[in-house]
Amino acid sequence: MTDEADLTEVQEAQPLSQTALAARAALSEVAPVPGVAKPDPILIADSIRRNFGGIAAVDVDHLEVQRGSITALIGPNGAGKTTFFNLVTGFDKPSEGEWSFDGRSMHGVSPHKMAALGMVRTFQLTKSLTKLSVIENMKLGATDQRGERWWNGLLPWIWRKQEAEIEERSDELLGRFKLDHMRDEYAGSLSGGQRKLLEMARALMTNPSLVMLDEPMAGVNPALKQSLNRHVRGLRDEGMTVLFVEHDMDMVHDISDWVIVMAEGRLIAEGTPDQISSNPDVIDAYLGSHQGQSLLEDE
Amino acid sequence: MDWSLILSNTFRQMVGTDAMYFAIAALGLNVQFGYTGLLNFGQAGFMAAGGYGLGMTAWYFSISLWWGIPIAIVYALILGLLMGIPTLRLRSDYLAIVTIAAAEIIRLVVRSVRFKEQFGGTDGIGEFAGPFREVGSNLGIEQGNKYGFWVFEYTGRQFWTLIVGWILVAIFGFVVYLLMRSPWGRVLKAIREDEDAVRSLGKNVYSYKMQSLLFGGVVGAFAGMMLALDRGNVQPDNYSRDLTFYILTALVLGGLAKVSGSIVGPMLYWGVYVFIEGVLRGMTSDGPLQIGGVTIIQSTQVGQVQLMMVGAGLIALMTFRPQGLFGNREEMAFDDR
Numbered sequence: 001m002t003d004e005a006d007l008t009e010v011q012e013a014q015p016l017s018q019t020a021l022a023a024r025a026a027l028s029e030v031a032p033v034p035g036v037a038k039p040d041p042i043l044i045a046d047s048i049r050r051n052f053g054g055i056a057a058v059d060v061d062h063l064e065v066q067r068g069s070i071t072a073l074i075g076p077n078g079a080g081k082t083t084f085f086n087l088v089t090g091f092d093k094p095s096e097g098e099w100s101f102d103g104r105s106m107h108g109v110s111p112h113k114m115a116a117l118g119m120v121r122t123f124q125l126t127k128s129l130t131k132l133s134v135i136e137n138m139k140l141g142a143t144d145q146r147g148e149r150w151w152n153g154l155l156p157w158i159w160r161k162q163e164a165e166i167e168e169r170s171d172e173l174l175g176r177f178k179l180d181h182m183r184d185e186y187a188g189s190l191s192g193g194q195r196k197l198l199e200m201a202r203a204l205m206t207n208p209s210l211v212m213l214d215e216p217m218a219g220v221n222p223a224l225k226q227s228l229n230r231h232v233r234g235l236r237d238e239g240m241t242v243l244f245v246e247h248d249m250d251m252v253h254d255i256s257d258w259v260i261v262m263a264e265g266r267l268i269a270e271g272t273p274d275q276i277s278s279n280p281d282v283i284d285a286y287l288g289s290h291q292g293q294s295l296l297e298d299e
Numbered sequence: 300m301d302w303s304l305i306l307s308n309t310f311r312q313m314v315g316t317d318a319m320y321f322a323i324a325a326l327g328l329n330v331q332f333g334y335t336g337l338l339n340f341g342q343a344g345f346m347a348a349g350g351y352g353l354g355m356t357a358w359y360f361s362i363s364l365w366w367g368i369p370i371a372i373v374y375a376l377i378l379g380l381l382m383g384i385p386t387l388r389l390r391s392d393y394l395a396i397v398t399i400a401a402a403e404i405i406r407l408v409v410r411s412v413r414f415k416e417q418f419g420g421t422d423g424i425g426e427f428a429g430p431f432r433e434v435g436s437n438l439g440i441e442q443g444n445k446y447g448f449w450v451f452e453y454t455g456r457q458f459w460t461l462i463v464g465w466i467l468v469a470i471f472g473f474v475v476y477l478l479m480r481s482p483w484g485r486v487l488k489a490i491r492e493d494e495d496a497v498r499s500l501g502k503n504v505y506s507y508k509m510q511s512l513l514f515g516g517v518v519g520a521f522a523g524m525m526l527a528l529d530r531g532n533v534q535p536d537n538y539s540r541d542l543t544f545y546i547l548t549a550l551v552l553g554g555l556a557k558v559s560g561s562i563v564g565p566m567l568y569w570g571v572y573v574f575i576e577g578v579l580r581g582m583t584s585d586g587p588l589q590i591g592g593v594t595i596i597q598s599t600q601v602g603q604v605q606l607m608m609v610g611a612g613l614i615a616l617m618t619f620r621p622q623g624l625f626g627n628r629e630e631m632a633f634d635d636r
Contacts, residue, residue, distance in 0.1 A: 115501035127496035129489045140489050141500050145482045150510050153481030154474060206501055
C-alpha cells in the first residue's frame with residue numbers, strides 16, 4: 001500500500017560514500033583466500049562445527065569479518081549460512097568451536113547478552129510482534145530500560161522520561177524507514193516488505209555495532225529493495241558493521257564490500273564482489289563443476 | 300417457576316464470594332496466560348499454597364494467622380520456582396504439563412495420611428479464620444446480622460469477606476493495569492508473540508517468564524487465601540484440577556489480556572452458572588421434565604446438565620466471539636504465528 005512512495009525513489013547506483021571507500025580501501029590489500037585475516041576484524045570465528053546427526057551442517061575453520069564493512073554471506077541453499085548465523089548469535093550451540101565479538105569470547109554467552117553487547121540479528125522469516133503496534137515494536141528494542149524491571153512498572157515517574165526519549169528515537173527511525181504513517185497500527189497489518197523494514201528498524205533500536213541480516217530481501221518487491229539497499233548502506237555509513245545472508249546477487253554486488261561464500265557447510269571463497277563473480281570455485285558451487293560439459297560419460 | 304428468586308440468586312452470586320476469589324485467581328492467570336502466553340494449568344496449586352499458608356499457622360506452626368500471609372507468598376514463590384526452573388526454557392506446552400501435574404501432586408500430598416500432622420489429611424484444617432473475622436466484628440460488622448441492600452443481602456461473615464476480597468480485586472486489578480502499560484508489560488506481551496525476537500533484542504526472556512509466573516502465582520495464592528477465609532477451612536479437594544479449568548473458562552469468557560475481562564468474566568460465569576441451575580431446578584421441582592412422554596431431565600441430573608450447558612455455551616462463545624466479551628477482535632485476527 002505504501003510501496004508507491006518508494007517507486008519514485010528508484011535510483012541508479014549512487015556514488016560511494018566516504019566510509020564505503022575507506023572500507024574498500026582497507027579490504028583491497030586482503031588476499032581473496034578463504035579464511036584470510038582482516039586488518040581490523042570485529043567478528044572472528046575459529047573451527048566452528050555443528051553436526052546434525054552425521055552431517056556437518058557448518059564446518060568453518062576460520063572466518064573474520066572486517067569492522068565497518070558490509071560483508072555478504074552467500075551460497076547455495078543448504079550451505080549452512082543461516083545455521084552459521086544461529087551459531088554465532090547464540091540461538092544454536094556449536095558442537096565445537098570458538099568465536100569472539102569485538103575481542104570478547106562469545107562461547108557460552110546467551111543470545112540476549114550478545115544482543116546487549118551490540119551484536120543484533122534479524123530473522124529469515126520475519127518476526128514482527130503482530131499484536132503489538134508498530135511503535136511498541138520499536139520501543140521494545142531499546143536497551144537498559146528502567147521500566148522493564150517489574151517493580152518499576154508500578155512507579156511510572158521513574159521511567160516516563162526515558163520512555164519519552166525512546167519514543168522520540170523510535171519515531172525518528174520510523175520516519176527514516178518510511179513507516180511513520182503506520183506508527184499506531186498493529187504490526188500484523190503491515191505488508192511483508194514493511195515487516196522486513198520494521199524488523200531492521202527495531203534491531204537498530206538496540207544501538208548495535210554489528211548488524212546481522214538474514215535474507216533482508218526475501219519476499220520484498222523490487223521497488224522496496226532499492227530503499228532497503230539504501231538503508232543497509234546507511235548502517236555502514238553510520239559506523240556499524242553489516243553481515244548479511246542473501247540470494248539476490250544484484251544486491252550482493254551492489255552494496256557489499258566483501259563477499260564470503262559457503263557451500264556444504266564450508267567456506268569456499270572470499271573476496272571483493274568482482275573477484276567472487278569470476279571465481280571458478282563459486283561458479284562450481286552454484287552450477288556444478290561440469291557446467292558446460294557434455295553429460296555423456298564416455299566423452 | 301419462581302423467576303424473581305432465580306434472578307435475585309443470580310445477581311447475588313455475580314458479586315458473591317465465588318466470583319470474588321475467581322476474579323483474583325483470574326487476574327493472576329491473565330498475567331501468565333493472557334499477557335505472557337504461559338500455559339499455567341496449575342493455578343489451583345498456587346491457590347492451595349495460599350490456603351495452606353494460612354491454614355498451617357495455628358495448626359502446625361502455632362503462630363498468629365497474620366503470619367500466614369508471608370508464609371503463603373513464600374509457598375507460592377517456591378512452587379513457581381520449582382515449576383518454572385526446569386520448564387521455562389522449553390516451549391510452553393511443557394509448562395502446561397508440569398503445572399497440571401504439580402497442582403495434582405500438591406493436592407495428593409496434602410491429603411495424604413503420611414502428612415496428616417502438617418496438612419490435616421482429607422479433612423483439611425479448620426478453625427483458623429477467627430482473627431480475620433474478629434477484625435470485621437471490631438469494625439462493627441456483626442457476624443449474625445444481615446448486610447446489604449435489595450437482592451444483595453449477605454450475612455455479616457460473608458459481607459466482611461466480600462469487602463476484603465473485592466478490595467483485593469480492585470488493588471490487583473489496578474496493579475496489573477499499571478504493569479501492563481509499563482515497559483515491563485510490553486516485554487511480556489512481546490514474549491507471548493515471539494520469544495526469539497525478544498531474545499534477539501537483548502532481553503532475558505527466561506527471567507521475564509519467571510517473573511510473570513511468580514507474579515501470577517502470588518496473586519493466585521491470595522485467591523486461595525480468600526477462599527480459605529470464606530469457607531473457614533482448607534480442604535485438599537477444594538483445590539482440584541476442575542478449579543483451574545473453571546477459572547480459565549471464566550477468564551476466556553471475559554477476554555484474555557484485558558483487566559476488565561478477568562474481573563467481569565468470573566462474575567458472568569457465576570451468574571450464568573447459578574441462573575442455569577435455578578432454571579433447571581425450577582423445571583424439575585414438580586417431578587421430571589417430560590416432553591411427549593420422554594423424560595428429558597430429572598432433579599438428580601441438574602448438576603451434570605448444568606455443566607453441559609456451561610460447556611455448550613463456551614463452545615458457542617469460542618465459535619462466534621473467540622476474543623471473549625472484552626477482547627479485541629482486531630487483535631485476534633493476526634493469529635499468524
